[in-house]
Amino acid sequence: MYTRPLARLIEELQHLPGIGPKTAQRLAFHLLKRPRPEARQLAQAIVEATEQIGVCSRCFNLSAEDPCSLCSQTGRQFEQICVVAEPRDLVAIERTREYKGLYHVLGGLINPMEGIGPEQLRIKELFNRVGTEEIKEVILAINPSVEGEMTTLFLGKNLKVLGARVTRIAFGLPVGGDLEYADEMTLARALEGRREI
Amino acid sequence: MYTRPLARLIEELQHLPGIGPKTAQRLAFHLLKRPRPEARQLAQAIVEATEQIGVCSRCFNLSAEDPCSLCSQTGRQFEQICVVAEPRDLVAIERTREYKGLYHVLGGLINPMEGIGPEQLRIKELFNRVGTEEIKEVILAINPSVEGEMTTLFLGKNLKVLGARVTRIAFGLPVGGDLEYADEMTLARALEGRREI
Numbered sequence: 210m211y212t213r214p215l216a217r218l219i220e221e222l223q224h225l226p227g228i229g230p231k232t233a234q235r236l237a238f239h240l241l242k243r244p245r246p247e248a249r250q251l252a253q254a255i256v257e258a259t260e261q262i263g264v265c266s267r268c269f270n271l272s273a274e275d276p277c278s279l280c281s282q283t284g285r286q287f288e289q290i291c292v293v294a295e296p297r298d299l300v301a302i303e304r305t306r307e308y309k310g311l312y313h314v315l316g317g318l319i320n321p322m323e324g325i326g327p328e329q330l331r332i333k334e335l336f337n338r339v340g341t342e343e344i345k346e347v348i349l350a351i352n353p354s355v356e357g358e359m360t361t362l363f364l365g366k367n368l369k370v371l372g373a374r375v376t377r378i379a380f381g382l383p384v385g386g387d388l389e390y391a392d393e394m395t396l397a398r399a400l401e402g403r404r405e406i
Numbered sequence: 407m408y409t410r411p412l413a414r415l416i417e418e419l420q421h422l423p424g425i426g427p428k429t430a431q432r433l434a435f436h437l438l439k440r441p442r443p444e445a446r447q448l449a450q451a452i453v454e455a456t457e458q459i460g461v462c463s464r465c466f467n468l469s470a471e472d473p474c475s476l477c478s479q480t481g482r483q484f485e486q487i488c489v490v491a492e493p494r495d496l497v498a499i500e501r502t503r504e505y506k507g508l509y510h511v512l513g514g515l516i517n518p519m520e521g522i523g524p525e526q527l528r529i530k531e532l533f534n535r536v537g538t539e540e541i542k543e544v545i546l547a548i549n550p551s552v553e554g555e556m557t558t559l560f561l562g563k564n565l566k567v568l569g570a571r572v573t574r575i576a577f578g579l580p581v582g583g584d585l586e587y588a589d590e591m592t593l594a595r596a597l598e599g600r601r602e603i
Contacts, residue, residue, distance in 0.1 A: 210500050212470045214455040221451040224444065226436050232424070237455070238494050239423050241468055245456045247421065252452040254418040255437060258411040259445045262438055271438055273409045297435050303407050 215241070267338070269314040269331045271296045279303075279312060286310045288345040292335060292364065294318050294352065302350060310348070313338065318356035319363060327363060335364070339373050349377045353398070412438070464535070466511040466528045468493045476500075476509060483507045485542040489532060489561065491515050491549065499547060507545070510535065515553035516560060524560060532561070536570050546574045550595070 211219065215237060222233035240248040264270065265277035272278065279285065289310025293299050299312050315330045327333075339347060347368050351357045361377060368375045381399035382391055391399070408416065412434060419430035437445040461467065462474035469475070476482065486507025490496050496509050512527045524530075536544060544565050548554045558574060565572045578596035579588055588596070 210497055212459060212468060212474065214451070214458045214470050215468060218451045218455040221448045224448070225433050227429070227432070234494065234497070235424070236422050238468075238492070240452060241455060241459055242492075248452050248456045251418040251421070252449040252456075254411070254415045255445050255449040255452075258415040258434070258438060259442045259449075261411045262409060271409060271412060271435075273411050277409065295435070295439075297431065300407055300431070 264314075268312045269316060269334065270299055270312055284309070288343055289348065290335075290338065290342075290344055290346075291348045291350050293350050294357070294360070298350060298352075310346075315360070318351070318354070319360045320356045321359075330360075332364070336367065336371060339368060339371050344373055346374045346376060349375065351377075353380055461511075465509045466513060466531065467496055467509055481506070485540055486545065487532075487535065487539075487541055487543070488545045488547050490547050491554070491557070495547060495549075507543075512557070515548070515551070516557045517553045518556075527557075529561070533564065533568060536565060536568050541570055543571045543573060546572065548574075550577055550591075 210216075218237045218240070219230070219233045222228055222236050223230060225233075228236070240251070261273045262271050263273070263275065265272045265275055265280055267276045267280045270277050270279060274281075286309050289308075290313050291299075291302060291308060291310055292313045292315060293302065294315050294317060296314055299314060302308050302312075313331065313335050315332065315335070317325055317330055319325060319327060319330065335347075338344065347364075349361050349364060351361050365375050365377075379402050380395070381402050382388065382395065386395075388396070407413075415434045415437070416427070416430045419425055419433050420427060422430075425433070437448070458470045459468050460470075460472065462469045462472055462477055464473050464477045467474050467476060471478075483506050486505075487510050488496075488499060488505060488507055489510045489512060490499065491512050491514060493511055496511060499505050499509075510528065510532050512529065512532070514522055514527050516522060516524060516527065532544075535541065544561075546558050546561060548558050562572050562574075576599050577592070578599050579585065579592065583592075585593070
């Protein structure tokens with residue numbers, strides 16, 4: 210039905226998350242309908258990204274430089290580390306413009322079912338940082354999933370042994386949320402995390 | 407917020423239809439999380455598709471060969487031409503496995519608002535084919551949009567002058583559809599297109 214290079218392009222596009230056969234076909238036809246240089250720019254951007262982007266040797270965020278721009282940025286609070294699972298979580302926190310400390314990207318969460326233990330993640334490196342840098346607070350910004358809770362517990366226990374102050378971001382009713390429609394877990398977390406006003 | 411090659415990749419991905427900033431970010435992070443060769447295969451598929459795929463000089467379908475595999479396939483009914491706006495429409499019809507004739511891809515629809523007249527489309531080439539090949543029937547398989555209706559009218563009038571039998575695919579209630587939920591336009595078309603049983 211498709212000419213061979215088109216079939217291959219559709220096949221490759223389908224490897225992307227959330228892209229099924231229909232969307233892959235639409236994207237492929239779009240790339241072929243636009244002027245050729247436009248599609249090649251996308252190909253080039255992919256190649257350059259894979260060639261140039263590695264991880265920062267300090268915080269393990271994706272970066273083309275080492276150390277990354279966050280670790281080398283003046284004016285950041287070097288005594289705070291925010292621990293996240295993935296680079297996208299770091300981006301979400303940076304977007305708030307509320308946090309001025311450093312980061313540490315674990316590269317995933319502890320997941321025994323998939324054979325991911327602490328040694329598969331950048332946890333040893335986190336402990337090293339907390340042991341050698343002058344860290345006053347480690348903020349755990351990890352999703353409240355089963356794997357997230359496991360990772361948070363593991364980190365909390367071991368970081369306290371190292372003498373660090375360990376905090377965790379709050380869970381509760383989202384801003385703009387409605388008590389009536391909040392799920393039980395969220396409400397339970399919101400009650401548990403109540404504060405004096 | 408993003409390291410430069412990553413920002414560029416996200417930017418390029420956002421040029422794709424239906425891909426907003428969030429999805430582009432997700433795709434980019436996915437490409438960088440997978441092993442490098444996987445991302446490069448996608449880049450290579452894009453480059454190869456843009457280099458190898460042109461259009462068939464007979465039916466103007468996207469193809470790496472000329473004539474395309476449909477035009478050169480034995481056993482097809484060479485006296486029928488199905489006219490479609492885009493290659494994706496051809497794919498949709500091929501999927502039915504009901505049609506055994508040839509195709510003609512216009513490359514768009516007449517759209518005076520965007521300055522697209524008959525001369526910007528493969529309409530002259532269609533008239534040539536109908537004049538020189540032994541065509542018994544031209545089937546118009548064009549969406550019932552404003553531009554589609556305009557194109558259909560234009561083609562119908564001119565093809566009849568050439569002495570061809572011109573038909574159009576039926577519009578009506580979709581199979582599995584429900585009278586109660588069908589829109590007025592569809593129902594009006596279904597009534598108009600009623601047939602003896």
